[in-house]
Amino acid sequence: MPALSGASSWLNGPALTASGLHGKVVLVDFWTFSCINSLRPLPYLRAWATKYQAQGLVVIGVQSPEFAFEQRLDNVRDALASHAISFPIAVDNGHRVWNAFQNEYWPAIYLIDAEGRIRYHHFGEGDYDQTERAIQALLTEAGASRVDHGLVSVRGEGAEAAPDWDNVKSPETYLGYARTERFASPGGPVPDIRHAYTAPTPLDLNDWALAGDWSMGAEATTVRKAHGRLLFRFHARDLHLVAGPATRGSPLHFRVLIDGKPPGSNHGADTDEQGNGTIDGQRLYQLIRQKAPIDDRTFEIEFLEPGAEVFAFTFG
Known part of the structure; x- marks a missing residue:
């Protein structure tokens, strides 16, 4: 088992070490809290942590950020509270634990036996019964003793x-323009300066566009004037947007x-039937x-105040 000493901090308990975990079966899950692929396994991780704790299983989440805002401890704490995560979390802001495991994926699960050897891994979602x-x-x-060989039954919300x-x-x-x-x-991205964009009609499947005053950065794009719009032509049951207020603590309203x-x-979990919602944090x-x-649809979100940062669309 690679060392865990590269973690910049620990939440939900004291720092853990590979030597201190000797004799335990350890599940290490690499995740990041704004990644939809990292969120969907959480019902299983919570269930396994509860079911097998008495038999010697230790579940550890390694929060390895993709975006800069995922390095903020207050954002990580908010995510742990929102998703009812009580097992230990190693905050891996420098990706030192990630590199020690030579990991390349969100999510990634590693199982370590009682002698400290990696015996199983799974990259991506799925295969929960096998895990x-x-x-x-x-x-x-x-x-x-008394290991229950039944399988957990969970339903994510x-x-x-x-x-x-x-x-x-x-x-x-x-x-963001980097990726x-x-x-x-029309005209494509205008990097790092405020620019008035327009959206073509119609959009082709999987095209996206801006309308209104925005500034496009390498990682995120920020609406600079009220009523800026973001559009995407998509095909999926679920549409998610990674977003947040540029100024923490300043909720922003939108309509989709x-x-x-x-x-x-x-409507989704963060909107009502009229399409109204609030950006209240970076998530x-x-x-x-x-x-x-399910068919090809055109999604549109209008921000009623300036200051929202948008990072990525994901689907499910």
Whole structure:
């Protein structure tokens, strides 16, 4: 087991060490709190941490940030509270734990046996039954008694709900110029300065555009004037937006439309039937959860005040 000493801090308990965990079966989950792929396994991680704690399982989350705002401890604490995470969290702002494991993925699960050897890994979502069987086998091998060999039954809510993979035809799309693709506003990105953008009509599938006054940075794009709009032509059940106020503690209001109309029963966990919502922190927002039939749709979000930063669209 690689060292955990590279963590910049620990939450939900004292710092843990590889030597101090000897004799325990350890599950290490690399995640980051605004990544939809990292959020959907959480119901299983919480359930396993509770079910197998008495038999010697220790679940550790390694929060390895993708965006700069994910390095802020207050943002991480907010995420732990929002998702009811009580198992230990190593805050890996320098990616030193990530590098020690030679990890490359969010999420990534590693299982370490009681002798400190990595015996199993899984990259990405899914295969939860297989992972739980591996947990049970390592606990039994370590001498745990009364290991329940049934499988947990969980149901994620909101952004933690299982995706509808059959209908996901839109890719994760970054909204800063360093990594963005398929930006359709005429003239393309204008880096690092305030600019008045327009949105073409119609958009092709998986194209996105801005309308109004925005400034596009390398990592995030910021609305500079009230009523700036962001549009995306997508095909998926769920649409999420990673966003936040540029100034912490300044809630910002928005309204979303789907094909030019309020979402109604297709609203997400962070919007109502009229499409209204509030940006209250730097995190992932679920804005649309469609009911069948799933088809190509045009999503639009209008920010009613300036100051919102948008980072990425994700789908499910």
